Amino acid sequence: GAVVSQHPSWVICKSGTSVKIECRSLDFQATTMFWYRQFPKQSLMLMATSNEGSKATYEQGVEKDKFLINHASLTLSTLTVTSAHPEDSSFYICSARSLAGSYNEQFFGPGTRLTVL
Amino acid sequence: GENVEQHPSTLSVQEGDSAVIKCTYSDSASNYFPWYKQELGKGPQLIIDIRSNVGEKKDQRIAVTLNKTAKHFSLHITETQPEDSAVYFCAATSNTGNQFYFGTGTSLTVIP
Numbered sequence: 001g002a003v004v005s006q007h008p009s010w011v012i013c014k015s016g017t018s019v020k021i022e023c024r025s026l027d028f029q030a031t032t033m034f035w036y037r038q039f040p041k042q043s044l045m046l047m048a049t050s051n052e053g054s055k056a057t058y059e060q061g062v063e064k065d066k067f068l069i070n071h072a073s074l075t076l077s078t079l080t081v082t083s084a085h086p087e088d089s090s091f092y093i094c095s096a097r098s099l100a101g102s103y104n105e106q107f108f109g110p111g112t113r114l115t116v117l
Numbered sequence: 118g119e120n121v122e123q124h125p126s127t128l129s130v131q132e133g134d135s136a137v138i139k140c141t142y143s144d145s146a147s148n149y150f151p152w153y154k155q156e157l158g159k160g161p162q163l164i165i166d167i168r169s170n171v172g173e174k175k176d177q178r179i180a181v182t183l184n185k186t187a188k189h190f191s192l193h194i195t196e197t198q199p200e201d202s203a204v205y206f207c208a209a210t211s212n213t214g215n216q217f218y219f220g221t222g223t224s225l226t227v228i229p
Contacts, residue, residue, distance in 0.1 A: 042221075108153070
């Protein structure tokens with residue numbers, strides 16, 4: 001149980017284009033989903049917290065107009081990187097908190113490798 | 118806010134030996150401490166966790182200890198195997214907050 005998927009697993013795009021990453025909780029309903037980015041050999045940096053049906057809460061320094069988050073259902077959250085630039089290249093990971101499970105646990109997706117040329 | 122420190126940043130052990138990774142935290146309100154294993158190119162996987170109402174938890178070769186007074190918790194892996202090689206992250210959070218505060222990670226290499 002508690003499986004989180006991400007799609008795509010990797011994407012290469014040209015500078016200036018937009019990329020959408022999907023995060024799905026496959027076998028549970030998630031009240032809250034989180035988006036992280038991770039640079040090589042570094043820890044996870046929380047970008048934003050999304051709650052189903054409401055606006056995402058962004059961490060300081062994260063541009064909400066650049067990283068659009070939509071949490072339309074209890075099993076799906078999307079992150080859209082708009083007008084991507086090479087510095088946006090990173091490993092993006094989502095996690096989900098179960099509605100029915102422990103109030104603390106987060107289950108992580110496999111990540112999406114974004115490369116912007 | 119919470120500050121989590123993790124040591125060592127890299128650790129190499131011989132197969133069969135034990136590995137210990139230590140984390141400290143600053144916020145006494147933190148009450149949930151998970152450990153994640155991340156293999157190259159993959160997302161973190163929860164391997165064990167501990168809540169503040171217990172001092173130790175064990176799952177086969179993996180154990181976690183928690184010292185609330187000193188605000189530190191440790192991951193112990195016994196009888197290490199090459200497949201244990203990965204980056205391990207500790208984290209801390211409280212039930213009043215959403216955010217997980219992650220340590221900086223430990224790259225564990227088990228030498229066959």
